[in-house]
Amino acid sequence: MIPKSHxxxxxxxxxxxxxxxxxxxxxxxxCLFICEKYFVI
Incomplete structure (x- = not known):
């Protein structure tokens, strides 16, 4: 077993x-930023 290849x-x-x-x-x-932008409370 060669360690380099592993x-x-x-x-x-x-x-x-x-x-x-x-x-x-x-x-x-x-996605969170876009959702926050569109669904502002």
Whole structure:
């Protein structure tokens, strides 16, 4: 077992999760902002 080859997918998956999370948060905040704009109490 080569540790280097095992390490790369882990880094890639971690990066993917980070990007996905940040993208999801961006969409969520934008949606909240739009909803707040339209449904002002």
């Amino acid at each position: 390490k790369l997918p882990r880094i890639l998956s971690c990066l993917l999760v980070t990007v996905f999370t940040s993208f999801f948060n961006y969409i969520f905040i934008k």
